[in-house]
Amino acid sequence: MDPFEAGFGLTLPRATRTALWARTGERLEAYLAALPGLPVSPGDVHADLAAFDFQTPMDPLAVVDAAADMLQAFNLNTAHPAYFGVFNPAAATMGIAADALVAAFNPQLASSASARACIAIEDHLLAYFGAKFGYDLVRGSFQSGGTTANYTALQCALTAHVPGYGTEGVGPARPVLYTSTETHHSILRAARMSGLGTSAVVALPVGPDLRFDVAALRARIHADRNQGKHPLFLVATLGSTSSGTFDDVAALAEVAQTEGMWLHADAAWGGAAILLEECAPLFEGIRLADSITLDAHKWLSVPMGAGMFLTRHPDVQEATFRVDQSPYMPGHTYESAETEPYKQSIEWSRRFIGLKLFMALAAHGEAGYQAVLRHQIAMGAYMRERLAATGWELVNDSPLPVVCFWAPGLDPEAVARQVADSGKSWITPTKLNGRGVLRAGIPNFATQREHVDVLIDVLQGCKPGTPAP
Numbered sequence: 237m238d239p240f241e242a243g244f245g246l247t248l249p250r251a252t253r254t255a256l257w258a259r260t261g262e263r264l265e266a267y268l269a270a271l272p273g274l275p276v277s278p279g280d281v282h283a284d285l286a287a288f289d290f291q292t293p294m295d296p297l298a299v300v301d302a303a304a305d306m307l308q309a310f311n312l313n314t315a316h317p318a319y320f321g322v323f324n325p326a327a328a329t330m331g332i333a334a335d336a337l338v339a340a341f342n343p344q345l346a347s348s349a350s351a352r353a354c355i356a357i358e359d360h361l362l363a364y365f366g367a368k369f370g371y372d373l374v375r376g377s378f379q380s381g382g383t384t385a386n387y388t389a390l391q392c393a394l395t396a397h398v399p400g401y402g403t404e405g406v407g408p409a410r411p412v413l414y415t416s417t418e419t420h421h422s423i424l425r426a427a428r429m430s431g432l433g434t435s436a437v438v439a440l441p442v443g444p445d446l447r448f449d450v451a452a453l454r455a456r457i458h459a460d461r462n463q464g465k466h467p468l469f470l471v472a473t474l475g476s477t478s479s480g481t482f483d484d485v486a487a488l489a490e491v492a493q494t495e496g497m498w499l500h501a502d503a504a505w506g507g508a509a510i511l512l513e514e515c516a517p518l519f520e521g522i523r524l525a526d527s528i529t530l531d532a533h534k535w536l537s538v539p540m541g542a543g544m545f546l547t548r549h550p551d552v553q554e555a556t557f558r559v560d561q562s563p564y565m566p567g568h569t570y571e572s573a574e575t576e577p578y579k580q581s582i583e584w585s586r587r588f589i590g591l592k593l594f595m596a597l598a599a600h601g602e603a604g605y606q607a608v609l610r611h612q613i614a615m616g617a618y619m620r621e622r623l624a625a626t627g628w629e630l631v632n633d634s635p636l637p638v639v640c641f642w643a644p645g646l647d648p649e650a651v652a653r654q655v656a657d658s659g660k661s662w663i664t665p666t667k668l669n670g671r672g673v674l675r676a677g678i679p680n681f682a683t684q685r686e687h688v689d690v691l692i693d694v695l696q697g698c699k700p701g702t703p704a705p
Contacts, residue, residue, distance in 0.1 A: 263304040275659030281310035318661045318687040320676035323505045323534035330599045331538035331592035338588045345586045346578040358590035368510045370523025375550030377581035378589040379543035382504035383422040385529040388545045390426040393469045393498030395556040411468040413437045416448045418476040446481040475506015478666040480634030486521025501525040508535035538592040612637045612678045637678035648672045651698045661691040
């Protein structure tokens with residue numbers, strides 16, 4: 237009996253599979269066609285979900301339809317071109333195809349014995365982006381996202397700068413982590429998960445330009461050393477979530493080198509701009525960072541999740557994660573495989589994350605990506621023009637497509653709710669230097685001027701007594 241022909245266990249018969257793949261493709265195409273006319277905001281899924289008690293098997297095609305209906309109607313439609321929230325982009329078509337291939341082949345990326353091609357592809361991508369950032373030697377790993385990549389960076393810093401950390405823990409050392417108030421909150425989680433506690437994190441106020449205040453940093457490091465603490469870890473942000481701000485990496489690298497600290501560059505979404513020649517000045521000094529975070533599922537528009545951790549210290553990365561008490565794990569089965577992922581990262585069993593980025597880059601090339609990034613930057617500039625022309629005050633200055641703004645007398649959270657309730661668009665409230673403002677980004681490569689205009693119309697309706705233009 238051929239189980240793949242007749243269907244056996246959890247394998248459907250060939251004829252059913254053929255129909256299933258076709259129906260899935262049809263629903264994807266129907267969603268993309270309907271997307272511009274859908275509300276951006278979601279509804280309530282629970283009534284539909286109550287019908288699934290899993291006692292009676294359902295027709296596979298009906299299951300696809302039901303799942304697609306729920307995803308379309310009851311999720312926030314982040315793929316909508318009028319979604320201006322945080323960087324959850326529309327997915328590149330090649331990334332969708334890649335995820336389908338990965339699901340079918342289902343490789344296990346713990347070891348080169350089972351995933352030689354997958355590991356080589358991911359190593360190739362890590363080397364490509366490492367070279368873009370100026371690394372002569374690069375190692376790293378694909379991650380679920382920026383949170384695990386930032387945690388990995390902290391673990392490497394502890395291994396590199398706290399003697400015996402891997403076997404004895406922190407011991408009497410009193411490590412300190414330095415961030416700014418614009419740094420992503422995942423560093424707090426990393427400190428907590430590492431056993432340091434969130435009190436080990438010093439979040440220094442930023443200057444009026446929202447960048448790391450280097451003078452205040454130096455003063456705080458000096459004060460901490462005088463108290464017997466161990467300055468360990470410094471985070472430079474390249475494209476902050478709230479405002480798109482880039483810290484001065486070169487200046488922070490000088491501090492890190494002088495003080496013997498690990499410098500980590502969190503470029504989770506802003507790092508994609510490394511592909512643009514005109515953005516090169518933003519990254520001056522990043523080659524001196526000990527490690528870098530880059531999320532391909534943000535501004536490189538591949539499906540969730542696709543984070544990358546890069547480091548110029550491959551020996552530290554392996555010393556951080558390698559364990560040898562695993563006799564069931566094979567060694568280097570193939571001489572060409574340079575990486576054993578289970579010795580290089582937090583995860584053991586892991587999905588093949590890199591294929592979606594590999595296929596998207598291969599199909600569109602650098603030039604295709606550069607055109608998309610420049611289009612989104614242009615849409616951000618157009619949004620700034622429209623907001624200024626309609627009386628909103630712009631409160632950030634970023635080269636990236638994220639715009640922060642406000643108007644006197646308006647509650648940012650209330651305005652964001654009104655925009656969401658309209659179903660026509662989506663923005664978020666945030667705080668910059670303690671001040672409540674509104675934030676709108678351009679995460680979607682399909683966003684056009686008319687989608688920005690829709691947002692402006694809705695925003696104008698949020699101002700009491702102000703008619704839409």
